[in-house]
Amino acid sequence: xxxxxxxxxxxxxxxxxxxxxxxxxxxxxxxxxxxxxxxxxxxxxxxxxxxxxxxxxxxxxxxxxxxxxxxxxxxxxxxxxxxxxxxxxxxxxxxxxxxxxxxxxxxxxxxxxxxxxxxxxxxxxxxxxxxxxxxxxxxxxxxxxxxxxxxxxxxxxxxxxxxxxxxxxxxxxxxxxxxxxxxxxxxxxxxxxxxxxxxxxxxxxxxxxxxxxxxxxxxxxxxxxxxxxxxxxxxxxxxxxxxxxxxxxxxxxxxxxxxxxxxxxxxxxxxxxxxxxxxxxxxxxxxxxxxxxxxxxxxxxxxxxxxxxxxxxxxxxxxxxxxxxxxxxxxxxxxxxxxxxxxxxxxxxx
Amino acid sequence: xxxxxxxxxxxxxxxxxxxxxxxxxxxxxxxxxxxxxxxxxxxxxxxxxxxxxxxxxxxxxxxxxxxxxxxxxxxxxxxxxxxxxxxxxxxxxxxxxxxxxxxxxxxxxxxxxxxxxxxxxxxxxxxxxxxxxxxxxxxxxxxxxxxxxxxxxxxxxxxxxxxxxxxxxxxxxxxxxxxxxxxxxxxxxxxxxxxxxxxxxxxxxxxxxxxxxxxxxxxxxxxxxxxxxxxxxxxxxxxxxxxxxxxxxxxxxxxxxxxxxxxxxxxxxxxxxxxxxxxxxxxxxxxxxxxxxxxxxxxxxxxxxxxxxxxxxxxxxxxxxxxxxxxxxxxxxxxxxxxxxxxxxxxxxx
Ligand SMILES: O=P(O)(O)O[C@H]1O[C@H](CO)[C@@H](O)[C@H](O)[C@H]1O
Ligand SMILES: O=P(O)(O)O[C@H]1O[C@H](CO)[C@@H](O)[C@H](O)[C@H]1O
Numbered sequence: 078x079x080x081x082x083x084x085x086x087x088x089x090x091x092x093x094x095x096x097x098x099x100x101x102x103x104x105x106x107x108x109x110x111x112x113x114x115x116x117x118x119x120x121x122x123x124x125x126x127x128x129x130x131x132x133x134x135x136x137x138x139x140x141x142x143x144x145x146x147x148x149x150x151x152x153x154x155x156x157x158x159x160x161x162x163x164x165x166x167x168x169x170x171x172x173x174x175x176x177x178x179x180x181x182x183x184x185x186x187x188x189x190x191x192x193x194x195x196x197x198x199x200x201x202x203x204x205x206x207x208x209x210x211x212x213x214x215x216x217x218x219x220x221x222x223x224x225x226x227x228x229x230x231x232x233x234x235x236x237x238x239x240x241x242x243x244x245x246x247x248x249x250x251x252x253x254x255x256x257x258x259x260x261x262x263x264x265x266x267x268x269x270x271x272x273x274x275x276x277x278x279x280x281x282x283x284x285x286x287x288x289x290x291x292x293x294x295x296x297x298x299x300x301x302x303x304x305x306x307x308x309x310x311x312x313x314x315x316x317x318x319x320x321x322x323x324x325x326x327x328x329x330x331x332x333x334x335x336x337x338x339x340x341x342x343x344x345x346x347x348x349x350x351x352x353x354x355x356x357x358x359x360x361x362x363x364x365x366x367x368x369x370x371x372x373x374x375x376x377x378x379x380x381x382x383x384x385x386x387x388x389x390x391x392x393x394x395x396x397x398x399x400x401x402x403x404x405x406x407x408x409x410x411x412x413x414x415x416x417x418x419x420x421x422x423x424x425x426x427x
Numbered sequence: 428x429x430x431x432x433x434x435x436x437x438x439x440x441x442x443x444x445x446x447x448x449x450x451x452x453x454x455x456x457x458x459x460x461x462x463x464x465x466x467x468x469x470x471x472x473x474x475x476x477x478x479x480x481x482x483x484x485x486x487x488x489x490x491x492x493x494x495x496x497x498x499x500x501x502x503x504x505x506x507x508x509x510x511x512x513x514x515x516x517x518x519x520x521x522x523x524x525x526x527x528x529x530x531x532x533x534x535x536x537x538x539x540x541x542x543x544x545x546x547x548x549x550x551x552x553x554x555x556x557x558x559x560x561x562x563x564x565x566x567x568x569x570x571x572x573x574x575x576x577x578x579x580x581x582x583x584x585x586x587x588x589x590x591x592x593x594x595x596x597x598x599x600x601x602x603x604x605x606x607x608x609x610x611x612x613x614x615x616x617x618x619x620x621x622x623x624x625x626x627x628x629x630x631x632x633x634x635x636x637x638x639x640x641x642x643x644x645x646x647x648x649x650x651x652x653x654x655x656x657x658x659x660x661x662x663x664x665x666x667x668x669x670x671x672x673x674x675x676x677x678x679x680x681x682x683x684x685x686x687x688x689x690x691x692x693x694x695x696x697x698x699x700x701x702x703x704x705x706x707x708x709x710x711x712x713x714x715x716x717x718x719x720x721x722x723x724x725x726x727x728x729x730x731x732x733x734x735x736x737x738x739x740x741x742x743x744x745x746x747x748x749x750x751x752x753x754x755x756x757x758x759x760x761x762x763x764x765x766x767x768x769x770x771x772x773x774x775x776x777x
Pocket of ligand 2: 240
């Protein structure tokens with residue numbers, strides 16, 4: 078009988094953060110593609126677009142005028158999925174099938190730059206530091222609102238990720254409950270911490286740094302790697318080397334290093350297919366429920382959809398929705414490919 | 428304080444099948460859309476396409492020639508995600524972070540019709556019965572393979588769902604492990620059955636039929652409804668009224684009624700935006716591990732991506748990936764909209 082070769086044989090890998098498996102089919106990356114191609118959005122965007130509702134000085138849908146901001150700019154989402162209003166509600170504890178609860182929250186938009194055409198990899202690291210400071214302030218302010226127990230910072234980049242405006246921006250949805258994926262993660266982080274008195278990610282990245290097979294880029298305070306259990310072809314995770322549970326615990330040196338690794342990782346992404354690389358990213362960190370959460374270890378997920386080129390993405394569809402996530406290229410292969418990308422952006426040799 | 432109005436106020440709903448929540452934002456369906464539009468594939472396909480690798484008599488990528496089949500036709504996937512080969516492997520029980528196991532399986536393609544342009548809603552119900560018989564045969568044959576413990580029957584329809592060929596077809600991935608989503612569902616079904624000695628879905632559809640708010644269409648043996656906890660805008664589930672755990676338990680009358688409800692549901696889908704409605708569908712039923720599974724109750728999920736029109740889909744991205752699934756239109760509203768669609772296909776008045 079043939080011995081198991083993780084680089085060749087179909088297998089499943091276990092994700093200890095959410096207690097789920099992923100199917101890996103290394104041999105399948107050779108199949109031809111005859112399906113849908115994505116449109117590549119032109120790279121030639123103006124620095125200012127008079128029709129963009131995020132550019133400085135422009136009018137938004139609700140009639141408000143954006144200030145002439147110079148770095149980042151935060152405002153309440155004009156079409157928020159959550160509302161701040163308190164709603165009276167009594168839960169019926171006996172209900173099995175029709176359980177619903179009102180949810181309070183605040184949704185904000187964070188413009189990363191006044192320049193309509195300047196995405197993270199093309200910004201100077203100092204400008205990214207400024208975004209990190211904005212995230213810190215928002216995490217604090219929103220977390221201090223009495224009914225807010227979780228602050229989700231995220232970015233949808235590219236039209237293929239549902240982003241309707243190329244102006245560089247992210248979002249923050251802060252709410253009273255822990256969202257499903259966060260609660261799953263917290264349960265697993267807590268179970269590990271209760272046994273080992275160390276965070277799961279602290280031990281995990283130590284192992285990864287020893288193996289040095291899935292690391293994409295690192296510096297003194299952060300490491301960016303393709304997790305062993307990644308589901309998206311070029312999925313990565315940035316983890317702080319020091320065990321900090323939230324973004325507001327960063328020292329100023331850590332803010333600087335986080336900015337640098339964000340710039341390097343997103344530059345490598347853009348260089349991979351010489352395109353403005355689409356992804357959804359998001360920070361997972363301690364809830365703001367007033368409890369101590371020593372089990373939480375700051376990390377940021379990047380879920381990019383592209384698989385083979387700027388126009389061919391991975392579809393997470395029938396089998397993946399009914400069964401489990403599936404990938405072709407191995408995480409080790411993806412990490413190697415990303416690692417060898419230049420840290421200099423393809424559009425810019427400075 | 429305002430009282431909770433499920434039709435107006437942001438809330439979360441609980442999915443007892445997988446023990447996860449979904450965020451519902453009813454007020455948000457009014458927001459304008461400036462993002463990506465999908466391309467509508469032309470409806471004018473020929474009945475036979477000489478370049479299609481699924482049409483009768485044509486040659487596939489691996490050189491095999493398709494027979495001149497007259498109803499359905501099944502073959503092994505030429506680019507299978509799973510392999511049948513047995514792989515030697517010893518698990519290290521102490522491994523926490525790098526858990527991987529070889530996975531054996533068989534992937535098949537099921538052509539629904541020799542006609543290149545005939546999707547489910549446009550087929551006569553008798554032709555759909557034939558597909559159901561094929562699914563029964565495959566479930567039995569694959570389930571009988573000693574190392575196969577789960578048979579996942581599914582369909583990806585439309586290029587937006589990663590389908591690379593419009594020729595009507597589905598797939599079957601049969602494998603040795605229970606996939607993640609199936610295992611989650613099984614755990615919750617079993618916990619319910621152990622307490623109530625009835626299946627969760629038996630009790631659930633009884634309540635739904637009493638309320639009659641989310642039912643899309645039903646007949647003597649099946650009901651199609653928008654689940655209370657649906658995540659996709661027009662997500663539905665077909666559930667057998669009799670508590671059967673697998674497709675091979677259907678009586679012939681049930682096969683007929685299942686074919687009829689499949690035709691009606693997919694016809695309503697096509698009529699909604701007068702387009703060949705994309706979706707991923709899949710059957711959840713008893714594993715084939717040789718155990719009795721009284722907790723399983725046959726059901727089929729439909730996850731369609733479209734939201735507002737034939738070209739605007741719902742994006743499950745940043746917040747949804749990091750936090751939890753989110754929807755705008757309520758399940759009750761979607762069910763009402765689907766229910767009022769005609770059972771006669773828009774392209775065909777016969
Ligand atoms: O096997 P196909 O149809 O080529 O591929 C399609 O369905 C598979 C199963 O859901 C997915 O893994 C692929 O991403 C998708 O493109
Ligand atoms: O708020 P936006 O950017 O308009 O909307 C985008 O991000 C949201 C949060 O991930 C999603 O719910 C939407 O489906 C997506 O189009």
